[in-house]
Amino acid sequence: MENNIIEIFIGILMLFAGIKAVTSKKMLDSILYLSLLSMVAVVGFVIMKAPDVAITEAVIGSGLVTAVFLLTYSVVKKSGDIA
């Protein structure tokens, strides 16, 4: 039962972050919500007893993917003004 409550909490948080990532007007918000979503997903993987996936998602999904997004965003932002 306790596990169920955590699952529902995490699920709702994920849906919130997902919707925000997809619909935000600002690009930076989208990227950061994607990062948040991926971190919450890490918790989801831990709940489902998948430590290997959780580590990989933490390092690659919420680490490197966000880094590459931010690099693209900031390089472009520095060269010209975007929203």
Add this chain to the structure above:
Amino acid sequence: MIQYFSIILMLIGIFGLLIDRNILKLIVSLNVFEIGLNLFIVSIGFVNNGIAPILTANNSSSNLNFVDPLPQALVLTSIVIGLGITSLGLAFARKIYKEYNTFDLNEMGGNN
């Protein structure tokens, strides 16, 4: 429960692909879709009261109630493939920005 959340997350990603006109946000939507998909695949292998599929000094026998390790292995592959595609897509995005000076498909003209 988390299985249905992950399907809805995939649908949110597809929804984003349909409505977004900004190429960075298209890649964000693809990533949302992939996270949902990965959660779904791991959820296929979950067993109630199962333990993580690693033999340790405490969980030392193969007869214990492990969760299914195979979907987890598949998801590892899928995550890495996702990273490859995301970085390639972002490289395209930068080249497109150089050509059109915008990330917005509407401002580029054309009809895709």
Add this chain to the structure above:
Amino acid sequence: MKKVLAFILVAILGYFMITGLMTAQEFSTYGNVNLDEKISRNFIDKDVNGKSDEIIYGQTSNPETGSANYVTSIIANYRIFDTLGEVTVLFVSALGVSLLFGKNTKKYNFYESNFILKTASKMIFGLILVVGIYIFVHGHLTPGGGFPGGAMIASSILLMYLADNEFKANINKFKQAESLSGSLILVIGLLGIVTSGYFFYNFLPTGTVGETFSAGIIPIIYTLIGLKVGSELSGVIYNFMLEGGEQ
């Protein structure tokens, strides 16, 4: 208007998916999976090629694959061909990124670097690097493995790039490491053909489950994968830090 249409389309798809899942009798509901009906049972019992006794941590020696971490045993042994493909996916996307940005040479500087930042990140750099190497060397015992380990190496390189404007990692060294470790993985696979007729045959003794030196070729392959992934992703990050992709 467009949003409404998109929403309707997605809702139809979602209805189709969820009812499809609920009506399919064969699809076990969440948490009620019976592993005995799946091929994973044999991966856990390590008896794919014939019956074996119960596997016990620290006692069973020379099972058909020696990894204590079942996910690793699948990734680096039972389904290693998938992993080879996975490495190839990263290889070709890194190749694509470097084809797109390869003509640029000047590095982008985001911040003015200062002494304290540089020194502190050098210390953290070493720490992350060691953790990354630990992760892929112990991939057969603990969670993790070649991919997260390699990604950690790449993120330590990223940290150095961001913190220190003078930091220059030699991109050609990355390429050499990538090429050599990739070729070595394939050579190990081809050695399997020579020794036993099977590509990627585990031709080393698998040792006792749970020991550091066990599991045959798994730690070697995971180390090579870690090096390859680390150098590939460092190359990707290097390319993304280059100026000239924009005006």
Add this chain to the structure above:
Amino acid sequence: MNLQILLIAIPLLLAFLSLLLKKQSNNLLLVAGVMNVAFLTIIQKGTTVIGGFQPPFGITLVVDNYSFMALVVLNILFLTTILMSRNSIEEYGSVLLVAMAGLNGMILTGDIFNLFVFLEITSITAYILASKNNNYKNAFHYLVIGTLGSGLFLFGIALLYGMFGTLNMHDLSIRIADVDSAVIVLPTFMIFIGLAVESKLMPFSSWVKGVLGNADDIVAPLIAGSYAATSLFVFGRLFSQVLVIDSSLKILLLTITVVTLVLGEFAAFSKSKIKEILLFSSIGQAGLVATLFVSGLVLPAVLQLINNVFSKVVLFTITGKIAKDTDTDEIAELRGIFADHKIIGVSFTIASLSLLGLPLFFGFYSKINVMFGLFSLNIYLIPALILFSTIIEGAYFIRMLLNLWNTGEEGEKSKLEYKTDKIVSFSKYKKIGVLVISIVIVLMGIFPSLLLDNLYGDKTLLNENNPEYIFEIKGGM
């Protein structure tokens, strides 16, 4: 010892090494291409397992009659394409090496998740190739659709694993045969979408116009030839052997494929650029081949597929070169261009007429097989639509050929001064390559048994539509 693994391992090893030997990468590519064709002569039919683990637990590589045919078609197409257009490879040698490994892997693998991995490898190489010559926006479009498609494909695989607990194709087909086929509607549809993107079926083929419409003389023949052949062969493998489809879903899938056929031909009819005509014709042909596979007519589908891809390689190589040299592929501006290039023109004509299915060419033989196959199943609406689309096809191909040969305005006497002033120079590799392929098309048209006899040594296959014969060795159990 079975050596089919070398078809994948050697190109991959050379691809890894080509990073060190950057200057040699194009030569390594040729070496790998020649070696793969050479391996085809010594490969034995049968199954190997990777790592020595028995199926269904380990990953298997399957060479049966079907996949052997696919391997022959793929490797010969790939080698001729890179030989004909070797000057256009530029720095893409390593990418093509990986593509070669991935395409061979897609055909060989007997494991459905492994198929997904190879599908991703080949699609990523396709995205990179599509971005050649600064075609970034269309490549990006392709990347987004392709990734979504393969994501749905993976979703389908995950569902199949959740239902049947196995990933081996043969094991899967046995377990699927035991259950009511309504169960697998959802995964089948998802896998269909995933493959439809790569096979260019209609609602999912919006990327084709941008990618093929701007591709040069190496990318276009590869994507319309080798890639198309591979994805359709994989489509056939999955939908005629593994996923046996229930009637209501079958009707839906057939509707999609037939609509693709008709709309593709109509779209081709309405275009005035050579490349656009050809690419919409490719979409239409993909619809035709997929229709046949879904109906269960494996042999006619394979023949039609072979006819289509060989013709398309010739047509796209020539068109790509013309467009590259003259910066245009409007028919109106290229009037009479073949008057100066007789060999190229004859090859182009042969390929087009074979695609139409005129007698004397291989296309006639494949179309006859298609028609008799469909009649034998007592299906009459689909053959009528196929004939109808062939008429449309004939109209636009004949119109195009007349314009490209004839120096005058339509309906007028031909005069030399109307001839286009655009200049194209074809290398001798291209001339020899397209001529050889067209001669092969004619030879196979006159002596159709040549191809099948040499592959199977059994003439009965020619008149009987016997899918079981083709799937002689299943997933390797």
